[in-house]
Amino acid sequence: MRKTFIAGNWKMYKTPAEARALAEELKSALKGCKHKVLIAPSFTALDAVSSVVKGSNILLGAQNMSNVEEGAHTGETSVLMLKAIGVDVVILGHSERRHVYGETNEVINQKVKLALSHGLEVILCIGETLEEREAGRAEEVVKKQTEAGLKGVSEDQLKDVTIAYEPVWAIGTGKTATPEDADQIHQVTRDTVKNIYSADAAEAMVIQYGGSVKPENAAQLMSMDNIDGALVGGASLKVDLFLPIAEYDK
Ligand code: 13P
Numbered sequence: 001m002r003k004t005f006i007a008g009n010w011k012m013y014k015t016p017a018e019a020r021a022l023a024e025e026l027k028s029a030l031k032g033c034k035h036k037v038l039i040a041p042s043f044t045a046l047d048a049v050s051s052v053v054k055g056s057n058i059l060l061g062a063q064n065m066s067n068v069e070e071g072a073h074t075g076e077t078s079v080l081m082l083k084a085i086g087v088d089v090v091i092l093g094h095s096e097r098r099h100v101y102g103e104t105n106e107v108i109n110q111k112v113k114l115a116l117s118h119g120l121e122v123i124l125c126i127g128e129t130l131e132e133r134e135a136g137r138a139e140e141v142v143k144k145q146t147e148a149g150l151k152g153v154s155e156d157q158l159k160d161v162t163i164a165y166e167p168v169w170a171i172g173t174g175k176t177a178t179p180e181d182a183d184q185i186h187q188v189t190r191d192t193v194k195n196i197y198s199a200d201a202a203e204a205m206v207i208q209y210g211g212s213v214k215p216e217n218a219a220q221l222m223s224m225d226n227i228d229g230a231l232v233g234g235a236s237l238k239v240d241l242f243l244p245i246a247e248y249d250k
Contacts, residue, residue, distance in 0.1 A: 002056065004222065005162055005206050005229035006246045007038040007123060008236025009063060009091060010045075019045035023052040025239045030058060035229070037246055038089055038123075039236070043077055050086035059088040061123070064097055067110040077119045089121040091231075093149060095168045099129070105148035112149055112161070121160045123208070124149045126189065130169035138167070139188045142144055145194045155197045162206045163189055164231040170211025172233060179224045182209050186226035215244040222248055 017103030019041045030037055040061030041049045050060050066076035082090060092115065093108040095126050108124070109135060115122050126145040128138040142165065153161065167177050177185070186207045194202035209221050221227050235241040 001023060002204065002206050002228045004035040004248070005038070005208060006035050006248075007061060007089075007091075007164075007208065007231045008040065008242055009061075009065070009094070009210075009231055009233050010039065010041045010237060011096075011233060012042055013237055014041060014045055015044045016048040020048040020052055021239070022239070023058075026242065027052060027056050027058060029239055029243050031056075033057060033246055035246060037247075040089075046082075046087060059089045059121075060086055061087045061089040061091055063091050063094065065090050065092070065111060065115065067107050067114065069114065079114050079120065082120065083118055087120065089162075090115050091123045091125065091164075093125045093145070095125060095127055095166055095171060098125075098140060099168065108149055109151050111119070113152055115167060116153060116157045116160055119160075121162070123162045123164050125164045125166050125167040125210070125231070127168050127171075127211070133167065133169065138185060142185055142189055143192045146189055147196060150193075150196060150237050155201050158193075158197060158201055158205070162208060162229075163193075164208040164210050165189060166210035166231060172212070174212050176212045176217050176221070177209070179220050179227070182221060183224035184225050186224070190226055213245060215241055218226055218245040219248050 028123045030141045038059040043192050070078050092111045097103045124141045128141040132141050145214050190202045193205045206228040208229040209227050213230045213232045214235050
């Protein structure tokens with residue numbers, strides 16, 4: 001039985017003081033939550049949020065990291081820095097990183113391997129653009145992103161990997177994939193994991209859905225067989241929206 005995993009990606013919102021206040025509220029609101037829960041503030045708020053969630057049931061996530069361990073890389077943040085600040089999980093390959101900042105499958109794979117080798121958990125994001133979906137290429141794209149993202153990752157390391165399917169056209173747009181369409185892509189993703197690794201690895205893989213997840217659609221999406229949680233953007237910035245999603249009862 002896979003554990004439901006709900007993650008809030010705060011993107012480029014909240015100053016450290018605002019992030020601390022939101023984290024404090026969530027900490028008390030989510031005290032009895034039976035799911036795995038993560039919040040991922042921006043880099044500048046990680047330290048403040050780390051001190052709030054330390055010792056609680058909320059995991060601390062980062063939204064990105066450098067593909068190299070350390071060095072002359074102006075403006076980058078290293079895996080060592082994330083570890084030192086108490087980060088548990090790093091979100092990698094988010095569509096905004098892929099499509100706005102030009103991250104390739106190869107660079108994302110380097111990041112995945114580096115994070116895992118340092119004991120961080122990874123949420124590997126995959127998802128097709130509208131153009132790719134309309135061209136009937138959604139399955140091919142997510143299969144390729146999954147294979148490329150996990151290249152060189154051992155089956156043993158896979159226990160620290162979550163995959164998040166986020167169709168690019170559904171992010172921040174208010175459009176959501178239907179539960180059936182999302183479940184279909186999740187199945188393709190699970191089959192891809194099975195082909196690379198094993199039936200056991202595929203069965204154990206937690207696959208989140210992301211893209212305009214709201215309290216109104218969360219239960220329907222997560223009730224699908226292959227949808228094991230949610231990666232939430234906009235709705236994770238408000239306690240009254242994030243709470244009903246995080247408390248969903250499968
Ligand atoms: P929204 O929930 O705002 O559509 O964002 C989804 C997302 O990109 C989470 O990583």
